[in-house]
Amino acid sequence: MFVGVHRGIIKRDSQERRPIGQRLAAIITQFNLILQIFDVIPIQNATETHWSTELAQAIKSPAELWPLLGLTEQDLPAAHKAMASFKMLVPRPFVSRMEFGNVNDPLLKQVLADDIEMLPVAGYSKDPLDEGNHNPQKAIVHKYERRILVITTGTCAVNCRYCFRRHFPYGDNQLAQKEWDSVIDYLKDHPEVNEVILSGGDPLMLKDSQLSQHIARLNDLPQLKRLRIHSRLPVVIPSRINDELLAWVSQSRLDVVLVLHSNHAHEIDQSIADKVALLKRAGVTVLNQGVLLRGVNDSVEAQVNLSEALFAAGILPYYMFTFDPIEGGAHFDISIEAAQQLMGQVAQKLPGYLMPKLAKEIPGEPAKTVLAPRL
Structure with a gap:
């Protein structure tokens, strides 16, 4: 069986009797190298666990x-x-x-x-961002003028203990497939909106067939310019980036932005970098937003290493949020002053393009509040 060419010499596989899965994986790997030369999207490894x-x-x-x-x-x-x-x-x-x-x-x-x-802690609530007052209809959160957030599902692939939506009333915001008409109608009634954010839960928990249908309908709205997807799933299960997903993102007329959620450099490995390469080849902009968490990433070393690891994997640091005071998460919180001092020290060790914006979401404000690092 011939499996490759090296310096003009055809190489013969010396392990003809390898398991068929290994042989197929080797063929796909070499075929992908050829595809990369012609700048097309490689096919996925057929042996990868779904x-x-x-x-x-x-x-x-x-x-x-x-x-x-x-x-x-x-x-x-x-x-x-x-x-x-x-x-x-x-x-x-x-x-x-x-x-x-x-x-x-x-x-x-x-x-x-x-x-x-x-333990009850004063100042921490079930809805720290006051999303309940910006939930004009089922599954829609509309806090900022030109973009809306759609709650696609209440489920995630990982339950993060600091999640600011751990108490969100998902039961009142579950959107059946046939109910997407209401989202389209809302957008038509708000022509100023030019960006839709798919969130949750985690929107990539939906099947690709469902997501493809939703995106096709959004593509038909001329007012829209961008589709943003907020997801932690590719970080915790990289195999979520599969051929089906790459197909619908690459076919969208919208500029697709995937905002990952990673808080520590150890979360990023080669499996994620490989998937990010496929996403970027499909035309997706890949960013990261994290949260400052006590005992997790509240050190200069942790922040510097995170930005370096993200960039090495093809991901651009975007936001580093201060902690949203969610009930049950007070032990993760650090003060605004400490956050500014920390990021001031980080700024001395990183170039500007690797510095995520330190930000806080303040209920009722028309935009996120960007906090200046204290040098």
């Missing part, structure tokens, strides 16, 4: 997680009450990037339930 399978295999309890990380029940905080309030959900590809035996691993701390979440 993202829905990886989602189904996600960790749903601390007892499942402990042995994978070499930890015991005694190492981890009590979490029965917190788990009852907000369940644990962690995909295995994300777990694989956690440090074995480290109870303070920054990725683990983002997803590990802790009964401290149940």
Whole structure:
């Protein structure tokens, strides 16, 4: 079997009897190298596990997680009450990037339930961004003049303990496929809107067939210029970026922007970089927004390493938000002053294009508030 050419000499595969999956993967890899020369989108590795399978295999309890990380029940905080309030959900590809035996691993701390979440803290609420007062109809959040956010689903691939929508009334905002007429009608009634943001939950939890239909309808609205997708799924399950997704994003007439959510450099590995390359080849702009979290990324080293890792993977740092005071997340918060001082030190170590904008979303304001780093 011939599998490649090197310096004009045809190479013969010396392992004719390899499993068919390995042989097919080798053929696809070499074919993709040829495709890259002609600047077309490579096909996906046929041996890759489907993202829905990886989602189904996600960790749903601390007892499942402990042995994978070499930890015991005694190492981890009590979490029965917190788990009852907000369940644990962690995909295995994300777990694989956690440090074995480290109870303070920054990725683990983002997803590990802790009964401290149940303690009442003044100033922290179930709706810190006042989205309830900007929810004019089912599944639409309209806070800013020229863009709307569509709640596509209430589900995510990972339950982040600091999530500002962990108490969002998704039950009142579930949008059935046939109800997308209401979104289109709302846009027609608001011709000033030129950008739609798909959010949730995580919009990439929807099937590609569903997303393709939604995007086709948005494409037909001449007022729209951009489609933005906010998603953490490609970070925690990179296989979500598949041929079907690449097809509908590349076929859209809209400028497609994918805003990923990553908070620490250890979340970014080669599997993500490979998928980002495919997205960019399909014409997608890929950005990242993170959240400043105590004990996770509230150090100069963590912030510098995150920006460097993102850029190396083809992702541009966009926003670093201060913590939204969500009920149950107070232990992640750091003060505005500390955030400004931290980012001032980070600014001394990074070029301007790698500096995410430090920002805070203040309810009722017509735009996000950008905070100046303190040098």
